[in-house]
Amino acid sequence: MKKxxxxxxxxxxxxxxxxxxxxxxxxxxxxxxxxxxIGIYLKLSSVQSNFSNSDFNSVxxxxxxxxxxxxxxxxxxxxxxSARDTSGLSTESKSxxxxxxxxxxxx
Amino acid sequence: xxxxxxxxxxxVLGLLILAFAITIVSTTVSLSKVxxxxxxxxxxxxxxxTNSSIASTxxxxxxxxxxxxYVPTIAFGSGYVHSTCSACGFDTFNGTxxxxxxxxxxxxxxxxxxxxxNGFLLENVGNSNVTLNMSCSGHCNATAFxxxxxxxxxQFRVNNGSDTTMTNSSRDxxxxxxxxxxxxxxxxxxxxxxxxxxxxGQFDLCGGxxxxxxxxGxxxxxxxxxxxxxxxxxxxxxxxxxxxIATINFKxxxxx
Numbered sequence: 001m002k003k004x005x006x007x008x009x010x011x012x013x014x015x016x017x018x019x020x021x022x023x024x025x026x027x028x029x030x031x032x033x034x035x036x037x038i039g040i041y042l043k044l045s046s047v048q049s050n051f052s053n054s055d056f057n058s059v060x061x062x063x064x065x066x067x068x069x070x071x072x073x074x075x076x077x078x079x080x081x082s083a084r085d086t087s088g089l090s091t092e093s094k095s096x097x098x099x100x101x102x103x104x105x106x107x
Numbered sequence: 108x109x110x111x112x113x114x115x116x117x118x119v120l121g122l123l124i125l126a127f128a129i130t131i132v133s134t135t136v137s138l139s140k141v142x143x144x145x146x147x148x149x150x151x152x153x154x155x156x157t158n159s160s161i162a163s164t165x166x167x168x169x170x171x172x173x174x175x176x177y178v179p180t181i182a183f184g185s186g187y188v189h190s191t192c193s194a195c196g197f198d199t200f201n202g203t204x205x206x207x208x209x210x211x212x213x214x215x216x217x218x219x220x221x222x223x224x225n226g227f228l229l230e231n232v233g234n235s236n237v238t239l240n241m242s243c244s245g246h247c248n249a250t251a252f253x254x255x256x257x258x259x260x261x262q263f264r265v266n267n268g269s270d271t272t273m274t275n276s277s278r279d280x281x282x283x284x285x286x287x288x289x290x291x292x293x294x295x296x297x298x299x300x301x302x303x304x305x306x307x308g309q310f311d312l313c314g315g316x317x318x319x320x321x322x323x324g325x326x327x328x329x330x331x332x333x334x335x336x337x338x339x340x341x342x343x344x345x346x347x348x349x350x351x352i353a354t355i356n357f358k359x360x361x362x363x
Contacts, residue, residue, distance in 0.1 A: 023119060030126045037133040044140040069237075071176045073227040073355040075336055078185035079253050079346045080219070 172361040173233035177279075178225050181336060185350075186219030188342045194258060198337035199226040217340075226335035227355065228268065230279055231287070235361035236321040239288075241310040241334070242358070246351040247303030253338065254346025260339035261353075262298040265312050268331025281327035288313035288332070289322030298337055301353065321362055 181199060188195040195217035201224075231237060241263075246252045249259035269283035286292050294312055302308030312332070314322035324330055334355070 023123070027119070027123055027126075030123060030130060034126055034130045034133065037130055037137055041133055041137045041140065044137060048140060048143060069172050069174060069359045069361075071174055071229070071357050071359075073176050073179055073181065073334070073357065075181040075183070075252075075353045075355065076350050077183040077220075077252065077338065078348065078350040079340055079344060080185060080187040080348055 170235050170361065171233040172235050172237060172359060173231075174237065174239070174357060174359040175230050175232045176357065177228040177230065179227075181223055181225070181227070182221060183223055183338060184219065184221035186217060188340055188344060189216045189218050190342075192216035192342060194339055194341045195220070196260065196337070196339035197222075198335055199223050200264075200335040200337075226333045227357075228279070229332050229334070229357060230268070231323055231325045231330040231359070232280070233361070234325050236325055237323045237359040237361045238314040238320050239312045239323045239332070240358040240360070241312050242304040242356045243301055243308055243353055244304050244356065245354045247301050247308065247353050248306070249300070251303070252301075252351050252353055253340055254344045256341040256344040258339060258341050259344075260298075260337060261301050262337040263295065263301055264298045264335050264337070265293040265295045266333050266335070267293065267329075268333055269329065270333070279331040283329050283331045285329040287324050287329045289319060289324075291319070291322075293332060301336075304356070321360075323359070 183197075186195075192215070197217060197220065229239070247261075249261035252261045253259050267283065267286045267288070268279050269285055269287065295310060299310075312323075312334075314320050323332070
């Protein structure tokens with residue numbers, strides 16, 4: 001650091017303005033801290049931006065609130081309106097019953 | 108430490124003070140950024156805790172919601188009530204026909220109808236617990252499905268696939284051994300009149316309320332349910348004939 005300070009020193013003082021070497025040292029330290037702080041700020045901003053714009057958004061989009069699904073079943077029947085069991089009747093009786101149903105429309 | 112400052116150095120000293128102030132402010136802002144990142148990392152439960160400098164973790168969980176109906180069609184066929192009987196009744200649980208319902212076997216009262224012994228068998232084939240809702244469209248109430256008469260019945264009931272008396276429980280991928288609907292079992296386990304969707308017929312079969320939501324399980328040994336149908340046709344039935352169809356819609360809802 002002394003070499004750096006000597007190089008900066010001139011006939012009219014350090015950096016052409018300052019003659020006190022302690023002030024020059026403090027100046028260098030403060031400038032270094034400032035640059036480091038700005039660098040840290042920029043880096044952290046970049047990291048934060050990456051998190052908020054990609055990772056967390058993709059996580060929240062992957063969760064859906066509800067999923068609906070449907071499936072069906074079908075029941076069918078055909079209830080005959082006028083049919084009656086005539087298996088126990090003779091052929092003549094069946095014919096008579098059929099004619100009767102046709103004439104009256106009754107079952 | 109005492110610093111002697113020449114008059115020409117007042118400007119430099121001022122700049123130093125200004126630079127120092129800026130440094131303090133920017134450092135404070137940077138630290139606040141770190142605090143914000145801490146709060147973000149707190150949301151990641153699987154954040155890296157080892158000493159590795161670089162690590163990549165990928166976790167993908169896919170939720171599948173799927174309920175399958177192994178018996179999509181129940182066809183009772185075509186038939187009529189024997190002239191000597193007061194009624195013809197049958198259901199998909201017993202399959203036997205009787206004049207007053209399943210309790211009194213008397214097959215001769217139902218002539219021509221198909222002997223159906225399997226109700227709808229649904230299985231939760233996904234990996235998510237669901238809420239199961241049922242509705243009916245088409246010819247849904249007894250009058251619309253069967254005709255006009257005294258003591259008509261068109262009913263349904265819901266029971267566990269693990270019930271050994273269920274004749275079609277063997278269709279389940281893995282035979283159930285426990286109730287498939289939460290700790291309290293299925294709603295409508297007793298015969299209940301079918302009501303059309305247009306008449307407000309929305310039946311929460313399992314887990315209708317907020318506290319019992321998603322109670323229909325997905326574990327292979329408790330994921331099946333049987334929905335049986337019951338018919339009763341009186342001898343004084345008056346109908347125009349023709350096939351009547353009731354479409355039963357089962358809606359499964361998961362949390363995703």
